[in-house]
Amino acid sequence: MYALGLDTTSSALTLGISNFDQINRYQTWDLGRDISIYLHQYLEAFLAPLSWSELEWLVVAQGPGSFTGTRIGVVTARTLAQQLHIPLYGISTLTAQAYAYACSLSKVNEGELIAVEYPGQRGSVYGSLFTWDASNQTLSTYKPLQYIDLKGWQQLLSTEEIHHHLSPDTVEPKGICQAMIALAHQQWQAGQQPTWQDILPYYGSLAASPPSC
Template sequence: MSTKISTTKYALSLHTTTPELGLAISNFSGDIRSQVWNLGRDLSSLIHQYLMEFIKPQTWADLSFIAVAKGPGGFTGTRIGVVTARTLGQQLAIPVFAISTLAAVAWSQASKSQNTKTLAIEMPGQRGKIFAAIYQFIPDTSALTALLPDTVMTPEIWQETLANWNTDYQLIQAKSDLAATVTSILELAQLDWQQGKCPHWSEALPYYGQHPVEI
């Protein structure tokens, strides 16, 4: 089953796993725009205001689905983004796609070339741990497959994992400008949408990976 967005219909994505707010909107027919703001601690109080301004001249009724970065990332920011996306999805009765932060980084790198490649993504976590994942990009099908799903581990175990990996890979460190991958969040969600996936807003859950405090 294939689902297509009418050229008059749009999709919106949010990225809040860092102190930056990333928003993107597109009808996937040439009309796309995105923007990033460094809101810091004001993210929770300003996100709705920025959303209201950003979506213009489109309206909420123009949206077919919403996509959101589900983490890993900062606990508070990730929660704010997912809760906002779920609320919008519930109010508008449209699907909400929760997309991995690491998958978005992989997609933003992989889509720059037309070669099949394996990408190892690492991102600093808390208390000396790192978030890690390994993805494979296949350009012929525009597919991004998780060979090692998002996980949290010590740097030593990650290095051992890479040392024992049986194929060549490109190592990518996800440290900054993550909100700029909000367009990748949107594109990955659209790939799922085209395959007929239609996740209920209640299925959009954050991936924290770690508890915010030591337990």
């Protein structure tokens, strides 16, 4: 089984592929605004020597992130999943960041709160709170992804005992992609197989509803 991960939510393109055994490849290219021009070229080169038919499922970062980059990544993943007739998983970039952070640090203890934020427009923030199950290596949503003003976010944080506060640069892009694939694999093992129609980009309050994970 091979799974492909795609993240275009920042100025970088990050791709990952894994068979959850000996094959685990991840690579990042800083393409800036040229992501739309070179995305398919890098996808084909990165996939080789595998063929598209060998992919069992796909996972894409739904945002929050760059408006244009997020849209391009999700549309590309939806098109691939539709053409290949395989499941497509969508993972919030905040969830992936929290999972990658918790997995990489043994000092995240059972039940500790992890706050993750990403800057929005005009003083707003995308934010979410998570708890970590160290024994089972699983992440749970304590406060779902929301798009609120900075003051409201700070008030929310002041009412909780936050043990870890993550900014957008806390985890490198490869770590985000690894976490996306790992989280989607958990859903796959649980028997969840979302279709391409289920996955929408998340830009904030004016677009689709926040990703559920």
